[in-house]
Amino acid sequence: MPLSVEDRMAILALVTRYNHAVDEGDVDTRSETFTEDGVWDSDTAGVVTSREAIRAHAATRAPQAHTKKHWTNSPVIEGDGDHATITQYLWLVEIVEPRRTLMIGTYHDTVRREPEGWLFAKRELRVHSRIDY
């Protein structure tokens, strides 16, 4: 069954919820955007497997959260039934002086419909360009 408008909006909202949570240092909300067996695989953090491990990883990053913001753009969603992929760009920007662009990358996400709604089964972040920060 093709994804409904409601499904597509829910998947876009999942991405937005993640962006707000990570930028606010909200460890619980960030980790709860993943399934219990979720995987966070990024060029900056390596591979972190399971919601609990992602929560622990998020807790180590939370103290720096308020220095930057995640902006995402150009989402392409493909899928049907209870599974989908979403590809989108990331702009990571510093929000304290000197307010630099820190990174441009692409998220390649796999999402799954769970009883509590659409969640990330896997997030992959590939970095195209970044500065040392």
Next chain:
Amino acid sequence: MPLSLEDQLDIMELMARYNHAIDSSQPEAWADTFTEDGVFEGSAGKVSGREEMLAFVRNRDQSNPIRHWNNNILIDGDGDDATAKVYLVTFDVTGPPEVRITGMYHDTLKRVDGQWKFTHRKVRADG
């Protein structure tokens, strides 16, 4: 008949597919965002029809990769026809990430076999 929510989502996603296709130098995927007789007008001139579009992407200078970003996607339409005005930012990703240009797309679109495509896409850099 006014555009449905699904039409509006489909058109926004078409613009996202366009960005990924051109940024990853995928000629077929980029040409697929246009109708068979589609026209693209950029800073380097006009490209029309599928063969010219495929060649345009193949011959593009890939030594300075960028990422296209859109915002303020303003869509008007009815039935199988639509127009859009869209803000554009490109990021330079060759070295440290920086904004390269800002600009605006002026689009006309048509639904062909159930899929929205650009019939005409014109981009103008700001300033």
